[in-house]
Amino acid sequence: QVQLVESGGGLVQTGGSLRLSCAASGRTFSRQAMGWFRQAPGKAREFVAAITWSSTSTYYADSVKDRFTISRDNAGNTMYLQMNSLKAEDTAVYYCAARPGAWSTSPGAYPYWGQGTQVTVSS
Numbered sequence: 001q002v003q004l005v006e007s008g009g010g011l012v013q014t015g016g017s018l019r020l021s022c023a024a025s026g027r028t029f030s031r032q033a034m035g036w037f038r039q040a041p042g043k044a045r046e047f048v049a050a051i052t053w054s055s056t057s058t059y060y061a062d063s064v065k066d067r068f069t070i071s072r073d074n075a076g077n078t079m080y081l082q083m084n085s086l087k088a089e090d091t092a093v094y095y096c097a098a099r100p101g102a103w104s105t106s107p108g109a110y111p112y113w114g115q116g117t118q119v120t121v122s123s
Contacts, residue, residue, distance in 0.1 A: 002026040002098045002112040009094060009117030012086055016121070020081040022096030022114060030074040033103035035110060036081045038092035038119075045095070049081060050103035059103065064090075088123045 008020040022034070035050040049060045049070040058070050064083075072079040079096055094117050097110035104110070 002029055002032055004096050004098060004112055004114035006094065006096050006114040006117040009119045011120045011122060014086060014088060014121055014123045016086050017082070017084045018086065018119060020083065020094055020096075020117060020119075022079040022081075024077045024079070024098065028100070029077045029098070032098040032100055032112070034070075034072060034079045035097045035099075035103055035105075036070060036079075037095045037097060037107055038090075039095070039116075040092040043092075045107045047105040047107070048094070050105065051079070052103060057103075059105070061105075083119070086119075086121045088121050091119060091121050093118050 003025045005023045012018055031053050036048040037045050038048050039045040047061050051058045051070045051072055067085045069082040096114045098112040099110045
């Protein structure tokens with residue numbers, strides 16, 4: 001079992017930055033692929049970024065590539081999402097998720113989820 005808690009969301013102006021954190025508990029965290037997803041009001045949950053358990057590979061949605069950076073600290077059981085050059089369309093609730101094995105862009109592939117943290121970008 002893996003329990004996940006996100007933090008770091010808030011209100012920021014267009015062009016600003018935020019860093020989200022995802023604190024994990026559970027002895028198998030280091031063997032989980034991790035991902036960030038987001039959900040805007042009235043829209044489906046969408047993939048943002050993913051990272052392998054060893055941090056050797058990362059993958060990003062086209063909409064956030066070159067602006068967002070995913071990373072993880074297995075010793076500290078924490079994953080991060082550094083978000084730069086934020087746009088109004090980045091406004092959403094952001095969720096972290098974990099799954100054993102390889103990462104995936106599909107929300108349905110992740111059995112473990114945090115409660116979400118709100119990110120609001122004002123124009």
